[in-house]
Amino acid sequence: MEGKKAVRLYLIERLEAAGLVRTSKQSKEAFDAGKAALAARLAYMTADGLQLLADTIIESWTGRDWPTEKFFIQAARNIEPPPVTDNRALATYLVSAEGPKAVLRGDLVEIYRFCRDKRRPPHSWEMQAVAEDARANARQLVIVAEMEATEAGARPDQRQWRDRYLLDRAEAMALVEQGNAKRAGDRA
Known part of the structure; x- marks a missing residue:
């Protein structure tokens, strides 16, 4: 599995299962749009890279608020730079x-x-x-x-x-x- 589906499966769903949620300041629509944009931005990553990114965030992220897109992008680049x-x-x-x-x-x-x-x-x-x-x-x-x-x-x-x-x-x-x-x- 590759692309946006892989991002949803290996990253987004895992983070949601780990208890990360949208911030109270963010609407559900904006949160869903942000996840879709994140899936598009990280679609280049391999399944292994996405799983490592999810593991890293789950292990190191404090609190339950969903990280910012900027955080995801920077962390992803450290694991697997974009093409x-x-x-x-x-x-x-x-x-x-x-x-x-x-x-x-x-x-x-x-x-x-x-x-x-x-x-x-x-x-x-x-x-x-x-x-x-x-x-x-x-x-x-x-x-x-x-x-x-x-x-x-x-x-x-x-x-x-x-x-x-x-x-x-x-x-x-x-x-x-x-x-x-x-x-x-x-x-x-």
Whole structure:
């Protein structure tokens, strides 16, 4: 089961069964509309992610009032981030002329991760930290490559880190290429 039905079954119904209720200030209609909106926002999550979210809320939430939508969204992102295609910051920033600039600077993956995690592009004062992350990650890639060249090879956690980094780079480059193609088409 996937989508909105899964959100209702694995999250909403479990929270209701655990005793969470609408606040006294909220009408039943508004509460029901809020649950429907929540189901739509979290429809990307897997059943396991939804169950973990429900468990987390049941175990840690104080009181009986239903959490805010903002709380649900933030908690859900910590468990299972939404797909990249749902992230407007990524979809617009890396597709724009900023994507190729990030490639040239060597911080594409770090910009991608920043936008993915914070759901906005970095501000100018945050770019130094992004650049530092890029330098550290470049060093780590070299270290993993050197270890892979030895007889012992890289450790599993190092290979896992490298594979995640390369996957993020491929996803980021796909967005940049999408922007490049769009700009090339606009010039034609």
